[in-house]
Amino acid sequence: xxxxxxxxxxxxxxxxxxxxxxxxxAFQRAxxxxxxxxxxxxxxxxxxxxxxxxxxxxxxxxxTVNLDSGNIEAFRRLxxxxxxxxxxxxxxxxFTRVIxxxxxxxxxxxLLEVMNKLGVALIKQDKxxxxxxxFNRILEHAPDVAEMHSNLTYIFERQGRxxxxxxxxxxxxxLKPAYPEGNNNLGIAFRALHLLDDAxxxxxxxxxLKPDFALAQFNRGALALMQGxxxxxxxxxxxxxxxxxxxxxxxxxxxxxxxxxxGQTLLVHTEQGYGxxxxxxxxxxxxxxxxxxxxxxxxxxxxxxxxxxxxxTDRVLQFGSTLPxxxxxxxxxxxxxxxxxxxxxxxxxxxxxxxPETYQTAWRERMKTLAATDALQVAAxxxxxxxxxxxxxxxxIVWTGNPGQELNVIRSCTPSHFAxxxxxxxxxxxxLQKETDEQALHAVWPDCxxxxxxxxALHDFGDTAAAIGQLDLxxxxxxxxxxxxxxxxxxxxxxxxxxxxxxxxxxxTDSAWYPTMRLFxxxxxxxxxxxxxxxxxxxxxxxxxxxxH
Numbered sequence: 001x002x003x004x005x006x007x008x009x010x011x012x013x014x015x016x017x018x019x020x021x022x023x024x025x026a027f028q029r030a031x032x033x034x035x036x037x038x039x040x041x042x043x044x045x046x047x048x049x050x051x052x053x054x055x056x057x058x059x060x061x062x063x064t065v066n067l068d069s070g071n072i073e074a075f076r077r078l079x080x081x082x083x084x085x086x087x088x089x090x091x092x093x094x095f096t097r098v099i100x101x102x103x104x105x106x107x108x109x110x111l112l113e114v115m116n117k118l119g120v121a122l123i124k125q126d127k128x129x130x131x132x133x134x135f136n137r138i139l140e141h142a143p144d145v146a147e148m149h150s151n152l153t154y155i156f157e158r159q160g161r162x163x164x165x166x167x168x169x170x171x172x173x174x175l176k177p178a179y180p181e182g183n184n185n186l187g188i189a190f191r192a193l194h195l196l197d198d199a200x201x202x203x204x205x206x207x208x209l210k211p212d213f214a215l216a217q218f219n220r221g222a223l224a225l226m227q228g229x230x231x232x233x234x235x236x237x238x239x240x241x242x243x244x245x246x247x248x249x250x251x252x253x254x255x256x257x258x259x260x261x262x263g264q265t266l267l268v269h270t271e272q273g274y275g276x277x278x279x280x281x282x283x284x285x286x287x288x289x290x291x292x293x294x295x296x297x298x299x300x301x302x303x304x305x306x307x308x309x310x311x312x313t314d315r316v317l318q319f320g321s322t323l324p325x326x327x328x329x330x331x332x333x334x335x336x337x338x339x340x341x342x343x344x345x346x347x348x349x350x351x352x353x354x355x356p357e358t359y360q361t362a363w364r365e366r367m368k369t370l371a372a373t374d375a376l377q378v379a380a381x382x383x384x385x386x387x388x389x390x391x392x393x394x395x396x397i398v399w400t401g402n403p404g405q406e407l408n409v410i411r412s413c414t415p416s417h418f419a420x421x422x423x424x425x426x427x428x429x430x431x432l433q434k435e436t437d438e439q440a441l442h443a444v445w446p447d448c449x450x451x452x453x454x455x456x457a458l459h460d461f462g463d464t465a466a467a468i469g470q471l472d473l474x475x476x477x478x479x480x481x482x483x484x485x486x487x488x489x490x491x492x493x494x495x496x497x498x499x500x501x502x503x504x505x506x507x508x509t510d511s512a513w514y515p516t517m518r519l520f521x522x523x524x525x526x527x528x529x530x531x532x533x534x535x536x537x538x539x540x541x542x543x544x545x546x547x548x549h
Contacts (some may be wrong), residue, residue: 004034038068042045072103146176153185160525165189180210214242226502234337255326262292262413264327283335284312305462339423351489363466392428398476420447424544486514496521
């Protein structure tokens with residue numbers, strides 16, 4: 001009977017001749033003789049990878065490194081496969097092992113490639129300081145690699161180190177002028193510094209160099225929207241699906257282009273986040289007027305209680321339902337582009353979403369039972385009419401959005417920021433934050449002023465809307481709740497990061513989208529303290545005005 005080493009040698013000979021099937025059988029026989037024979041697992045992994053069988057290759061490389069932790073090439077290849085699968089944790093582990101081993105120190109090209117991928121894997125996990133350290137190590141070996149300067153531009157902008165971001169971005173395009181990714185990242189740095197014309201030139205250069213560069217196309221469009229140039233902006237906004245991790249949906253029906261299609265059936269399907277769905281739902285009425293079609297809206301279950309009553313639809317279906325026959329289709333965020341909406345032509349209604357009556361009734365009763373709690377929390381002002389709204393100002397708060405959203409950490413504040421407002425007299429506080437750690441919330445909230453968490457009772461956006469309807473004011477960071485409150489016509493104060501999403505534009509204190517909304521902006525990157533000082537002043541003025549009346 002042949003030994004594992006003999007079968008391994010036979011397999012390598014077959015492999016050299018291109019006889020992969022025979023080679024695989026020999027390697028398997030070697031493992032049959034010795035189930036812990038790591039070299040044969042490695043060769044089988046290599047064959048699987050060569051044949052495009054990534055799943056099998058990953059399993060076999062894992063087996064290899066578990067049996068032989070000194071096989072650095074197996075770690076390198078496994079890291080590459082995990083990187084391609086966006087398994088950032090696994091990729092980080094493998095690439096760190098390769099670099100720490102010193103195995104490829106003599107191969108500068110390979111070392112820089114592995115270090116660069118490690119840096120990207122760290123960025124994807126928001127380990128930004130570690131990523132900076134890796135890219136700086138690369139620059140120690142090769143100071144003129146434009147890509148590393150550009151990577152630092154991206155990270156520094158995320159960290160609010162804006163002058164450093166700009167310097168790194170300028171260095172990147174100085175080293176490599178015809179570098180679309182470098183120009184795009186430099187544009188992002190200029191945008192963060194509110195140098196919008198410079199940002200626009202960078203995005204323009206990026207798409208000139210690489211017309212199919214989806215991210216630069218989208219950034220150019222979003223910048224145009226921020227500046228109020230909607231005609232150009234909507235064209236760029238159509239690239240959003242090309243930069244999404246989810247592929248765009250495919251339909252047999254053709255795309256609606258904004259033309260009249262009387263009597264036909266038009267499917268409008270939602271995408272992206274809840275906030276986007278709420279924002280763009282205002283265009284449904286105009287879409288039906290323009291198309292003269294029977295409009296079917298497909299949306300997420302959590303929003304159906306509100307979308308079912310919106311003007312401009314004939315039928316509303318939950319996402320995932322069996323669709324009827326349709327003649328044309330369009331994504332909801334694509335409606336303004338198809339309709340040719342200009343900045344001065346935005347449909348701005350005081351409220352375009354309605355709270356279903358069943359939700360209103362339930363929450364009216366729920367809030368009545370909390371009225372006594374209000375009285376305990378604050379000294380209620382005397383009421384002339386004895387209405388439920390008499391007494392304290394009822395304020396709902398939201399401090400964070402979807403944690404899976406890439407920029408959530410930048411747009412979010414903390415409960416402690418709101419807790420600093422609790423000492424203002426005449427206010428009853430309510431948390432509209434879903435999945436709140438109530439103990440953590442109460443831990444930062446002063447004992448002298450209570451707060452009522454409503455999150456566990458908010459089962460869908462019908463509940464959230466009805467709760468908002470029982471309040472006097474909603475104060476929220478840039479989340480779906482802010483959009484919902486504005487769409488309901490509720491008085492809304494939205495708290496924005498230094499350079500927020502395009503729809504909030506720059507500098508203005510009102511919203512082009514919601515007439516009852518007031519915007520509070522960071523004067524400097526990350527400066528929530530100044531925002532809450534302004535909010536505190538405005539709250540005191542509002543409470544004083546309310547008591548006078």
